[in-house]
Amino acid sequence: MGPPDLISDADCVRATGGARARRLLKNRRFVRLWIAQIISNLGDWAYLIAVEIGFAATLNSHQLVRVMALFLGVEGLTSAVVGLTVAGPIVDRFPRRTVMIVADLARCLAVATLVLSSGPTWIHVVAVAATLGAFRSMFHPAMMATVPDLVDGDSIVVANGFLTSTFHLAIMIGPALGAGLVTAIGTSGAFALNAASFAVSALLLLGLRLPERLRAPDDRFTPLADLREGAAYLIRSRLARGIAIVMASVLMLLAGQGAFQIALVKEILAPGGGPAEWAAILGGMTAAFGVGMVAGSLLAPWLSGRIRGWTLLIGALLVVTVSFLVVSQTAVIPVVLAAWACNGLAGGCVNVTYETMLQLGTPERFRGRVFATVESGSDGAYVVGAAIVAAVGASLNPSTALLAIGVCFLGVAGVAALVIPRNAPMALREPARLPG
Numbered sequence: 001m002g003p004p005d006l007i008s009d010a011d012c013v014r015a016t017g018g019a020r021a022r023r024l025l026k027n028r029r030f031v032r033l034w035i036a037q038i039i040s041n042l043g044d045w046a047y048l049i050a051v052e053i054g055f056a057a058t059l060n061s062h063q064l065v066r067v068m069a070l071f072l073g074v075e076g077l078t079s080a081v082v083g084l085t086v087a088g089p090i091v092d093r094f095p096r097r098t099v100m101i102v103a104d105l106a107r108c109l110a111v112a113t114l115v116l117s118s119g120p121t122w123i124h125v126v127a128v129a130a131t132l133g134a135f136r137s138m139f140h141p142a143m144m145a146t147v148p149d150l151v152d153g154d155s156i157v158v159a160n161g162f163l164t165s166t167f168h169l170a171i172m173i174g175p176a177l178g179a180g181l182v183t184a185i186g187t188s189g190a191f192a193l194n195a196a197s198f199a200v201s202a203l204l205l206l207g208l209r210l211p212e213r214l215r216a217p218d219d220r221f222t223p224l225a226d227l228r229e230g231a232a233y234l235i236r237s238r239l240a241r242g243i244a245i246v247m248a249s250v251l252m253l254l255a256g257q258g259a260f261q262i263a264l265v266k267e268i269l270a271p272g273g274g275p276a277e278w279a280a281i282l283g284g285m286t287a288a289f290g291v292g293m294v295a296g297s298l299l300a301p302w303l304s305g306r307i308r309g310w311t312l313l314i315g316a317l318l319v320v321t322v323s324f325l326v327v328s329q330t331a332v333i334p335v336v337l338a339a340w341a342c343n344g345l346a347g348g349c350v351n352v353t354y355e356t357m358l359q360l361g362t363p364e365r366f367r368g369r370v371f372a373t374v375e376s377g378s379d380g381a382y383v384v385g386a387a388i389v390a391a392v393g394a395s396l397n398p399s400t401a402l403l404a405i406g407v408c409f410l411g412v413a414g415v416a417a418l419v420i421p422r423n424a425p426m427a428l429r430e431p432a433r434l435p436g
Contacts, residue, residue, distance in 0.1 A: 020158045020301070030150045030159060032208050033143065036201040038166045040104070043197025045174020046181060047111065050190030051125055053182050059122070067122050073386070074126050075133035076379045083137035083376020089226035091368025096142040097210050101202045103139035107132055108198035114191045137379075141371035148359045148367075149210055154427045157356045158301040164351050165297035168344075172290040230369030237370075239361045242419030243354050244374045248381035249412045250317075250350070255385025256405050261285060263398040268331050281333060288337045289344040296348020303349065304356070309426040310417075313353045317413035319346035324406030328399045353426070360425040 024030060055067055091099055110131040114120045143163075151159045181189035234240050265281045266273075273281075296316075303312055323343035327336050354374075362370045396404075 020155050024151065024155050024158055024162065027151065029208060029210075030147075032204050033146065033150065034159075034162055034166070036104075036204040037143065037163060038170065039197045039204075040201040041167050041170035042174050042177060043194035045170050046178030046190045047194035049175040049178035050182050050187040053179070054120075054125070054187040055122060067126075069386075069390075071122075071126050071129050073383060075129040075136075076383045078130045078133035079137040080376045080380035080383065082134045083141070083372045083379065085227065086223050087137045087141060087376065088230050088369030088372035089221070089223040090138055091142045091145060091372060092230070092365060093221045093226060095210070096146050096368070097205055097208050099142040100139050100146075101205050103135040103142070104198045104202035104205065106135045107139075108195050108202065111191055111195040111198065115188055115195060133379075137372060137376050140375060141368050144355060144359065144371045145364075145367035146210065148364075153360070156359055157304045157352060157426055160352045160355045160359075161297045161299075161301040164348060164355070165294045168290055168293040168297060168348065172287065172294075226369070230366060230373065233366045234370060234373055237362070238419070238421050239357060239424050240366075240370045240374070242416070242421070243358060244377055245419055246313075246317075246412060246416045247354060247374055247378045249415065250409075251378040252381040252385035252388075253405050253408050253412070255382050256389050256401060259386070259389045260396075260398045260401045260405075264327070264336075264402065267398055269333055269336065284333075284337055285340050288341040289347075292341040292344025292346075293348040294344075295341075296345035296350075297352055298348075299345065300349040300352035304353070304426045308422070309353050309357055309424050310420055310422045312349060312426075313357075313420060314413055314417050316346040316349040316353070317409060317416055319343070320350075321406050321409040321413060324402050324409060328403035328406060356426050357420075357424045360427070 051071065052068065055071075059067060110128045114125065114128060117124060147159050147163075148156055177193075178190040181193060234244065262278075262282060265278050265285070269281055270277050300312070307315070320343055323339040323346070326339040330336060330339075358370060358374065359367065
């Protein structure tokens, strides 16, 4: 027998963890959504490496840094702006399957313009990034709001573990796939793959059957009123408000991880090394963090059967704190790799835990607006964090900066302990409306 399937404040149900996973894999509707997400994510990360290589081939070093910052900033900013304004009302008013399909097709067409162009300029690429950010802010909240309609209550945490783990696998595999395509047939090959991935995702979602959502006869799309209603719910819901605060804080701090990571490698871990050695160490740190994220995403459903969600979330944030503190105080590469793997593992647990809490603790009619606000607010916080790093980063030693980030994560864990309800749900007993 495996670990407990479900432990909540009111009930305890025993089952094997493998049984939940096998039951989920027999759910054709969830598997269809999952495969669509896998394909789309692989295309996204292959596309990113192609953009970087394309910029590097045509721009000098100073131009490259500025344009990449603009590229990433514009995508994050449009995602935040659209997500905090119209995305939530759209997701909650219109059929969510339709929202996801339209978002996929819009992104497919945007990337296809790069394939059809003989030599896309950096302005063209940045404009496509704005489109991708805008429609991503609609697709992902719609997807996360849809999961409880497809999956039995006690398997939602497992579904989130699957979705999160394959997202991070795509982060690890996609760049290698993109690099291979660029080497074989040029950047247009990776662009074509991303456009095709959105098209395939849309086709898969076209056959996704969801339960009907009840509507009043005079139910109209009133985005401003819907936005006010969603904001009022977010303010009065301790769970939604608390998670929004915690995740915005986490993303703001994580903006410093990548920026100071390369400086740590160059100045602390291998001060006498060269580009090849730096690349090897940086690749090892990235791989360790990615493997940890995948492991944490798969471990979180198992842990949720033994530890309540509040404890799991706070504990994971404390592990992140310790990992930053350890890295800030050592120059031993194996220790840094182990700490970064623990950092990623805790991050995977945080993602699965907060997503499950929101899905189960938010009424269906508000679910899209809550996810859009939390995710877009986090995107905006990441942009703010990157701006802070750019403003003060040059004056900080990387070890000092990572120490400060670790101390701040300890503060975030303390805030989370205060603002997240201790009884935040991680499982439900009642089945979903549609069987698997």
